[in-house]
Amino acid sequence: DAGVTQSPTHLIKTRGQQVTLRCSPKSGHDTVSWYQQALGQGPQFIFQYYEEEERQRGNFPDRFSGHQFPNYSSELNVNALLLGDSALYLCASSPGTGRADTQYFGPGTRLTVL
């Protein structure tokens, strides 16, 4: 059973560009959350998707948007990239059907903005 997968592994962009990151959840999971982790810091919650809708959102600007597809996979889009967007972007999935569901994280996508 494959766990959470993310693509690409690494990505280099320049300021002002747009980027799309992809995530496939663990089999049987229907909820996907995205996190941004800067070097030396804990992951920061961006948003969570369930039934193809954004259910929760952290303190991130509208430049960060997402989508969930009928097969529960998800995309994170970031527009007008800034140098400060350089980070490890993590995707996590969970069953989303019970209380205090644990989240399973993918390996992340390392985004570098030059």
Added chain:
Amino acid sequence: LAKTTQPISMDSYEGQEVNITCSHNNIATNDYITWYQQFPSQGPRFIIQGYKTKVTNEVASLFIPADRKSSTLSLPRVSLSDTAVYYCLVGDWETGGFKTIFGAGTRLFVKA
């Protein structure tokens, strides 16, 4: 969401028991306590979760006092491979989704 406070770093030696305490004074009645482990350039990995008293699994134990304002993750007989960052999280799914808030975590360094 309840804020959590953990020590920034801890050092230990191989074979010792390590206890990492997390403070969460504003924990709500429905909140669960979850601990994650993270190695460099990898996603966090679930370690253990509990609501009250004591929970034990194959890798760790979680001690939660009656007032639930703190919790202690106990790692028995650590090895070099336990060197990682450990995060304590508090929250509940029922309020329309789980908005997970990670703190800075505790950097555990295990020495030979």
